[in-house]
Amino acid sequence: xxxxxxxxxxxxxxxxxxxxxxxxxxxxxxxxxxxxxxxxxxxxxxxxxxxxxxxxxxxxxxxxxxxxxxxxxxxxxxxxxxxxxxxxxxxxxxxxxxxxxxxxxxxxxxxxxxxxxxxxxxxxxxxxxxxxxxxxxxxxxxxxxxxxxxxxxxxxxxxxxxxxxxxxxxxxxxxxxxxxxxxxxxxxxxxxxxxxxxxxxxxxxxxxxxxxxxxxxxxxxxxxxxxxxxxxxxxxxxxxxxxxxxxxxxxxxxxxxxxxxxxxxxxxxxxxxxxxxxxxxxxxxxxxxxxxxxxxxxxxxxxxxxxxxxxxxxxxxxxxxxxxxxxxxxxxxxxxxxxxxxxxxxxxxxxxxxxxxxxxxxxxxxxxxxxxxxxxxxxxxxxxxxxxxxxxx
Numbered sequence: 001x002x003x004x005x006x007x008x009x010x011x012x013x014x015x016x017x018x019x020x021x022x023x024x025x026x027x028x029x030x031x032x033x034x035x036x037x038x039x040x041x042x043x044x045x046x047x048x049x050x051x052x053x054x055x056x057x058x059x060x061x062x063x064x065x066x067x068x069x070x071x072x073x074x075x076x077x078x079x080x081x082x083x084x085x086x087x088x089x090x091x092x093x094x095x096x097x098x099x100x101x102x103x104x105x106x107x108x109x110x111x112x113x114x115x116x117x118x119x120x121x122x123x124x125x126x127x128x129x130x131x132x133x134x135x136x137x138x139x140x141x142x143x144x145x146x147x148x149x150x151x152x153x154x155x156x157x158x159x160x161x162x163x164x165x166x167x168x169x170x171x172x173x174x175x176x177x178x179x180x181x182x183x184x185x186x187x188x189x190x191x192x193x194x195x196x197x198x199x200x201x202x203x204x205x206x207x208x209x210x211x212x213x214x215x216x217x218x219x220x221x222x223x224x225x226x227x228x229x230x231x232x233x234x235x236x237x238x239x240x241x242x243x244x245x246x247x248x249x250x251x252x253x254x255x256x257x258x259x260x261x262x263x264x265x266x267x268x269x270x271x272x273x274x275x276x277x278x279x280x281x282x283x284x285x286x287x288x289x290x291x292x293x294x295x296x297x298x299x300x301x302x303x304x305x306x307x308x309x310x311x312x313x314x315x316x317x318x319x320x321x322x323x324x325x326x327x328x329x330x331x332x333x334x335x336x337x338x339x340x341x342x343x344x345x346x347x348x349x350x351x352x353x354x355x356x357x358x359x360x361x362x363x364x365x366x367x368x369x370x371x372x373x374x375x376x377x378x379x380x381x382x383x384x385x386x387x388x389x390x391x392x393x
Contacts, residue, residue: 016293017273018059020284023292025052026299027351029147034307034350037327037335037343045247048254050195053150054208055266056300060154061161061176061212062220062270069165069172069217076166080377085158087373089151090132092301095365096145097129099305120144135201142198147304149197153205160206161213173218176210183207184260194259208263215267220274235277242269243280298358298366306354310336310346 031040032049040046064085072081100121108116117123125143128134134143135152142149164172183203187196196204249265273281283289292299314336318325327335327343337343 015063015274015276016290017276017281017284018063018270019293019296020286020289021269021273021293022056022059022296023289023294023299024284025055026296027292028052029300030303030307030351030354031347033147033304034347035311035333035335036346036350037329037337038340038347039344040347041329041335041343042340044251044254048250048259051250051254051259051262054194054204054262055270056150057154057157057205057208058212058215058263058266058270060157061209061214062216062274063212064158064161064209065213065216069169072162072165073169078162078166081162082158084373084377086155087369087376089154089297091369091372092298092361092365093129093132093145093148093151095361096148096301096305097126100144101126103308120146134198135205137199139198145301145304146197147300149201150205151301153202154209156202157205157209161209173214176213179210180207180214180263183210184263188257188260193255193257194262208266211263211267212270215271220271232278235272235275235281236279238272239278239280242272245269295355295358295362298361299354302357302361303350303354306357307350310350310353314346 028046028049029052031043031046032052034040068081072078104116104121117126120141120143122143125134125139128138129144129148129152132152132155135149135156164175168175184207187194187200187204187207190196191200194204246265246269249262253259253261273284275281276285314325317323324338325336327338329335335343336346
């Protein structure tokens with residue numbers, strides 16, 4: 001899951017290194033979507049950074065299983081589980097939609113009905129986004145706050161996971177294995193690579209989420225983490241190898257059909273870093289990286305709006321000054337900045353603005369939304385304390 005922080009371990013500590021990874025991956029997705037020249041255009045890792053969404057999916061399956069499986073199996077409270085997950089992701093999704101609608105209303109007032117609520121901001125797209133079904137193939141393209149397709153897909157994964165745990169918990173691993181061996185080949189055959197969103201986005205998420213479930217239920221062990229912290233050099237080498245594999249895979253394989261294997265690569269990295277035994281894990285626990293992890297869901301959900309406004313501001317600057325402010329990529333895309341260094345500056349400004357906005361939405365939208373969900377759950381079952389929900393929040 002991209003939202004929130006990683007689950008707590010049984011000893012009460014957090015998977016802090018995974019929190020850090022979440023924040024870094026969110027920034028890489030920002031770089032992927034930012035229409036700028038310079039390093040973002042020339043780096044294969046950033047050009048193929050759409051794959052890091054699959055890291056979120058695998059991580060989601062891992063931490064949701066860690067936080068909720070035993071509790072959900074014992075209580076069979078599917079409604080409580082799904083309500084908590086819904087209120088974790090939906091308030092910010094709704095808030096960002098409201099911002100986009102406000103912009104379209106302003107455009108309607110200024111330019112008339114021919115310019116507003118068209119194409120990617122259509123009324124049909126708005127309805128699909130409100131219903132959170134925009135990863136299910138009901139639309140043939142991404143619309144409105146386009147990164148939110150993955151949140152729609154996450155809800156599908158949450159629902160299937162919850163239903164499986166409360167009905168056939170002993171079959172959770174084979175069912176997840178089935179989802180993987182069916183889902184990844186289907187995506188490869190139908191889509192050609194892993195960049196599925198509005199069409200097979202839900203299947204992409206379910207496959208990655210399922211791998212995270214298997215990793216937690218069948219492979220990961222708490223005692224291994226305790227051992228890892230006594231062998232710093234060995235685990236530091238393992239962490240370096242995981243990072244190198246990840247970089248090479250995304251850079252070289254990210255745009256090919258073999259990109260459907262990305263969840264396996266990310267699962268390996270997740271397994272290594274979940275033990276927090278090496279020096280890279282220690283670096284991921286530093287306060288600036290921890291901040292990125294805390295606001296990662298907001299980074300993911302707000303950056304498209306920030307990018308759109310950056311494009312608007314750049315266009316106004318060009319008109320007012322007469323300067324050339326855009327260039328064209330080899331594939332025809334319009335990029336902010338005429339030279340590489342201008343594109344790099346634009347990227348830094350977009351990232352900085354996204355971080356500021358994310359800090360605000362984390363404080364004033366995400367946290368109140370989670371609190372509201374917990375209040376609703378406590379009313380449904382006043383005697384229960386949802387420690388698992390807090391762990392995965």
